[in-house]
Amino acid sequence: xxxxxxxxxxxxxxxxxxxxxxxxxxxxxxxxxxxxxxxxxxxxxxxxxxxxxxxxxxxxxxxxxxxxxxxxxxxxxxxxxxxxxxxxxxxxxxxxxxxxxxxxxxxxxxxxxxxxxxxxxxxxxxxxxxxxxxxxxxxxxxxxxxxxxxxxxxxxxxxxxxxxxxxxxxxxxxxxxxxxxxxxxxxxxxxxxxxxxxxxxxxxxxxxxxxxxxxxxxxxxxxxxxxxxxxxxxxxxxxxxxxxxxxxxxxxxxxxxxxxxxxxxxxxxxxxxxxxxxxxxxxxxxxxxxxxxxxxxxxxxxxxxxxxxxxxxxxxxxxxxxxxxxxxxxxxxxxxxxxxxxxxxxxxxxxxxxxxxxxxxxxxxxxxxxxxxxxxxxxxxxxxxxxxxxxxxxxxxxxxxxxxxxxxxxxxxxxxxxxxxxxxx
Numbered sequence: 098x099x100x101x102x103x104x105x106x107x108x109x110x111x112x113x114x115x116x117x118x119x120x121x122x123x124x125x126x127x128x129x130x131x132x133x134x135x136x137x138x139x140x141x142x143x144x145x146x147x148x149x150x151x152x153x154x155x156x157x158x159x160x161x162x163x164x165x166x167x168x169x170x171x172x173x174x175x176x177x178x179x180x181x182x183x184x185x186x187x188x189x190x191x192x193x194x195x196x197x198x199x200x201x202x203x204x205x206x207x208x209x210x211x212x213x214x215x216x217x218x219x220x221x222x223x224x225x226x227x228x229x230x231x232x233x234x235x236x237x238x239x240x241x242x243x244x245x246x247x248x249x250x251x252x253x254x255x256x257x258x259x260x261x262x263x264x265x266x267x268x269x270x271x272x273x274x275x276x277x278x279x280x281x282x283x284x285x286x287x288x289x290x291x292x293x294x295x296x297x298x299x300x301x302x303x304x305x306x307x308x309x310x311x312x313x314x315x316x317x318x319x320x321x322x323x324x325x326x327x328x329x330x331x332x333x334x335x336x337x338x339x340x341x342x343x344x345x346x347x348x349x350x351x352x353x354x355x356x357x358x359x360x361x362x363x364x365x366x367x368x369x370x371x372x373x374x375x376x377x378x379x380x381x382x383x384x385x386x387x388x389x390x391x392x393x394x395x396x397x398x399x400x401x402x403x404x405x406x407x408x409x410x411x412x413x414x415x416x417x418x419x420x421x422x423x424x425x426x427x428x429x430x431x432x433x434x435x436x437x438x439x440x441x442x443x444x445x446x447x448x449x450x451x452x453x454x455x456x457x458x459x460x461x462x463x464x465x466x467x468x469x470x471x472x473x474x475x476x477x478x479x480x481x482x483x484x485x486x487x488x489x490x491x492x493x494x495x496x497x498x499x500x501x502x503x504x505x506x507x508x509x510x511x512x513x514x515x516x517x518x519x520x521x522x
Contacts, residue, residue, distance in 0.1 A: 098402065101155055102127045102138065103145050103175070104166030107429075107463035107482040108387035112166055112401075113137045114459070115394040119402040126158065132473045133448075133462025133481075145170045148178040155184050162187060164405065168244055171363075171383050172198035187405040189383050193354060193361040197383040200280045201242050210353035212346055213377040215283040215370075223267045229281055230259045238282040241266050243275030248321050248436060252284065287372040288333040288518065289379065291389050294347060294367065295404055297413035298360035301351045303343075305396050305420045306334035307389045308518060313436060315514045322436045323479060326515030327427045328490055329392035332522040333371055342369065342376055350381070362408050391461045391482045392425035426493035426516050427484040428501055429463070433510040435478030440508055442468070443475045447504040457486040458500055475506055490519045 098121050102109050110133050113125055117137050128151060130140030143150050145167050155163055163179060165171050165188035174191035188194075195202050207214040215238075220226035230237070239262040241249030249272050253259040266276035293304040308331040313319035346367060354361045366382035366389070385394075394401070398419045407413045432439035445465065453460050461484065464477015483501050487493030494516040501511060 107461040132465040242278040245272040426497040443507040
């Protein structure tokens with residue numbers, strides 16, 4: 098089979114590596130890819146939002162299956178364009194990808210179908226938002242309705258911060274049209290858990306649990322980011338939590354989407370908060386998480402192509418989805434200054450260290466490119482995701498932090514406490 102992966106980050110690198118392990122796959126392309134992805138796939142300079150060019154390439158190259166890694170193309174309707182041309186593609190159609198594309202839609206869906214989530218209000222104007230906030234209990238959470246690179250969530254501790262957040266999201270339009278509407282949400286407390294799942298429109302099968310670390314600084318301080326690291330499995334994801342979510346969240350969400358005439362095929366990411374009142378949904382994503390994919394996919398034992406094809410064909414119930422008993426820890430190496438301003442173009446040293454040829458160590462490239470001398474250099478805020486497998490979470494964490502000492506670049510920044518929950522449970 099010839100496979101095309103759409104995207105350019107660490108998630109797509111992890112996907113390409115997982116796909117390469119399939120016995121069914123002969124050749125992998127990635128558009129546009131990055132410097133690291135080029136070692137496992139042929140990178141193609143097509144922009145992810147250029148749907149016609151992407152589909153034309155797939156037709157010309159006789160691609161057997163296209164895997165959409167990124168959220169923007171999914172929400173924009175790339176799957177619909179591919180299907181109209183008779184191309185086989187893994188991911189939800191536009192009318193189903195709205196589960197991530199609009200937080201207001203997903204909150205209304207959860208309310209209608211009795212899926213546990215935080216209380217909320219959808220504000221369609223700054224005046225509406227400020228009026229609602231007059232009677233609000235703080236802290237409170239304000240979210241841009243649309244896509245915002247994982248950064249459109251603002252936690253406000255008082256009325257002044259909330260007023261600033263309304264201005265930032267709706268008036269200054271920091272995230273563009275994503276802030277045309279905002280969701281004002283009850284502040285929930287408890288451990289966060291990420292659960293990825295494969296869905297075929299009817300059946301849902303969950304993958305290994307994970308735990309993201311969103312804040313830029315140690316001890317969960319600083320600005321929200323796309324993710325500074327991850328562990329899998331989450332030490333908080335117990336059998337009791339699993340049983341509750343299977344009954345009240347996972348299948349209920351898939352059934353709700355089908356009932357709304359929006360059958361979902363692809364990956365649903367469930368962002369959960371384990372509150373004192375039980376698990377509640379913080380958010381849905383319509384694709385693999387990043388860097389969740391970098392800890393979940395290395396643990397996956399089932400052939401990923403078999404699973405994706407079963408999702409497309411409505412045969413997911415026939416798949417035995419299995420994951421290694423080993424644990425995984427991922428530490429993101431970022432450019433100092435991320436998620437705000439940062440310099441790039443620095444050469445990366447240590448990528449050819451023999452350590453990274455071992456089966457239990459991975460370096461997934463997120464923001465890298467080649468310079469004029471064909472050297473790999475930094476080209477983004479999140480540069481690399483270094484993942485290690487271990488016998489348990491402590492072992493995986495120890496290996497991951499040891500591994501990042503082998504890599505260096507000017508401006509290198511990382512959190513020192515990924516997996517801190519291991520010591521708290």
